[in-house]
């Protein structure tokens with residue numbers, strides 16, 4: 010029996026790194042998609058900021074416009090794909106498309122982490138899809154597993170590397186001794202970074218992804234403002250060397266976990282550089298690869314791994330969504346994301362974890378005892394310590410046992426006031442030992 014053929018015209022908003030790769034992939038896979046699904050995908054219009062730019066995408070140049078509204082409203086467009094990025098005008102354009110009853114596929118984590126709930130509700134009202142697999146971890150299928158396969162799982166923690174640019178930079182600094190600036194420049198050339206790369210290196214891109222993951226995994230309302238964020242801009246080659254000496258590497262992690270805060274259940278959502286033991290699977294996630302661990306009471310541990318950034322992997326995720334949305338047009342159905350409940354977000358001060366820190370002190374008798382006493386007063390217990398002599402001082406490098414963040418920060422504040430302390434160096438949270 011031959012499959013019914015259905016023509017689907019897409020309107021593409023944006024033709025940069027992801028948009029260009031998507032057009033190439035559609036061009037290459039058009040026949041295969043048609044054979045497998047009966048969908049004949051055509052591109053009806055493409056909006057860009059500057060129509061005079063020379064472009065390599067395999068597409069009729071007359072389809073370009075600098076008016077994205079025209080794309081959304083065109084009667085020839087059945088599905089809107091948004092790969093422009095940013096909040097405005099993407100928010101208005103996606104809202105318009107949904108109001109017009111057109112399914113939308115987007116890779117825009119910044120927008121979803123800030124205004125997701127309003128857009129999901131609009132999609133539900135119109136009975137159409139709003140799909141966003143590419144918004145988190147590039148080519149790795151993580152949104153669909155969280156939305157569908159794990160919908161009934163009592164998830165306890167999701168933790169991972171969700172930003173390709175920063176993982177690329179940290180890998181290059183560690184493996185090749187490359188400078189931060191050179192590694193960032195290479196990540197930009199390879200199409201991994203956001204148009205404003207401070208979103209990557211400052212941790213805000215990972216924070217947007219953490220908010221989306223938190224909402225889906227825990228069914229609660231979590232947006233980017235709920236995420237505690239530290240980026241990697243302060244990490245130095247020396248920090249990386251110390252970490253290695255102690256059997257660790259440094260990774261930017263996004264962590265969403267359930268915890269008890271003042272007797273009530275809450276969610277701690279955070280992004281920060283972390284010391285990861287070299288024996289931990291996350292330590293082997295290199296370059297632009299991402300990896301996400303999902304832990305649940307029934308399923309145990311799952312790990313999702315793959316390329317987290319770059320045109321082709323991201324386009325693969327967008328195309329999967331596009332096919333899904335198009336098949337749903339054929340079936341007159343749509344996947345609802347469901348309702349979100351309000352959820353307590355615990356402050357970072359309530360976190361309990363291990364810490365790495367480095368203190369430069371005067372090299373004289375009794376110094377170690379003074380430092381240990383300050384830590385002890387705040388209930389911070391030392392797991393390991395290394396000392397090295399500098400010219401006229403000593404450097405102490407500590408890893409603590411688990412301690413309360415507020416106590417640890419109080420200890421660091423008190424150490425800073427000691428006369429024998431010349432400088433408090435890098436402070437990092439440590440995962441995976443205790």
Ligand code: NAP
Nearest residue numbers: 023024025026027057058059092093094116117318319323
């Ligand atoms: P990009 O290379 O900067 O491309 C953006 C495209 O949108 C360009 O074609 C640009 O036009 C167009 N555009 C931007 N602002 C516009 C405006 N106001 N009006 C009309 N057109 C506008 O960005 P990208 O890397 O492809 O990323 C696109 C989206 O995918 C972002 O949301 C990003 O976070 C997400 N994403 C990216 C990756 C990745 O690895 N790159 C991975 C996952 C998700 P011009 O070409 O004329 O400048």
Ligand code: HSE
Nearest residue numbers: 172173174201203318
């Ligand atoms: N800039 C992002 C990253 C793109 O480096 O991970 C993928 O979302």
